[in-house]
Amino acid sequence: QKEVEQDPGPLSVPEGAIVSLNCTYSNSAFQYFMWYRQYSRKGPELLMYTYSSGNKEDGRFTAQVDKSSKYISLFIRDSQPSDSATYLCAMSRTGGYQKVTFGTGTKLQVIP
Amino acid sequence: DGGITQSPKYLFRKEGQNVTLSCEQNLNHDAMYWYRQDPGQGLRLIYYSQIVNDFQKGDIAEGYSVSREKKESFPLTVTSAQKNPTAFYLCASSIAQDYEQYFGPGTRLTVT
Numbered sequence: 355q356k357e358v359e360q361d362p363g364p365l366s367v368p369e370g371a372i373v374s375l376n377c378t379y380s381n382s383a384f385q386y387f388m389w390y391r392q393y394s395r396k397g398p399e400l401l402m403y404t405y406s407s408g409n410k411e412d413g414r415f416t417a418q419v420d421k422s423s424k425y426i427s428l429f430i431r432d433s434q435p436s437d438s439a440t441y442l443c444a445m446s447r448t449g450g451y452q453k454v455t456f457g458t459g460t461k462l463q464v465i466p
Numbered sequence: 467d468g469g470i471t472q473s474p475k476y477l478f479r480k481e482g483q484n485v486t487l488s489c490e491q492n493l494n495h496d497a498m499y500w501y502r503q504d505p506g507q508g509l510r511l512i513y514y515s516q517i518v519n520d521f522q523k524g525d526i527a528e529g530y531s532v533s534r535e536k537k538e539s540f541p542l543t544v545t546s547a548q549k550n551p552t553a554f555y556l557c558a559s560s561i562a563q564d565y566e567q568y569f570g571p572g573t574r575l576t577v578t
Contacts, residue, residue: 358508397570403566457508458507
């Protein structure tokens with residue numbers, strides 16, 4: 355079983371829809387949670403970074419962490435065609451340098 | 467304009483040849499990383515370095531080598547011992563005690 359599970363998609367939604375992207379994990383020691391956006395043939399770009407449980411909002415993006423369920427989500431409001439990309443979740447433990455574990459990514463397509 | 471640069475963007479080599487991928491950052495980050503990305507497998511850590519003149523093996527270091535002679539530079543050599551070298555290679559950096567990793571644009575290596 356992988357430490358981090360992420361549905362690969364693809365997920366197709368109409369422009370303006372609310373998008374929900376999710377990851378589950380098995381390691382309860384994970385404390386730091388990140389979401390990256392990766393356009394085709396480009397490097398990942400950090401979107402959201404949260405510590406422990408709770409919500410964090412940045413513009414149209416909201417990250418949620420539910421440590422009791424070992425489940426994290428990224429919501430995109432008013433989705434745009436420019437949001438079409440692969441979204442990677444990532445997480446790491448606390449204390450000094452800790453290896454970051456990445457999900458395999460969910461491909462999102464926002465249709466105009 | 468701070469960031470991470472990787473060169474070249476595309477690289478073609480014949481089987482049996484060593485090849486070196488460049489990674490330079492001007493973010494003044496202490497830590498640097500090399501990942502490999504293959505379809506359906508997510509990012510896998512090859513090597514990482516927390517300070518100059520020090521580096522550690524990641525999950526898939528066999529067939530790769532690195533050096534860290536300068537804070538700004540972390541070149542990766544793909545040797546002929548790497549059995550499946552064709553992949554998308556990503557370099558990243560972070561402030562050593564932080565967990566946010568920032569990625570370069572990547573190098574796509576094709577070995578035939």
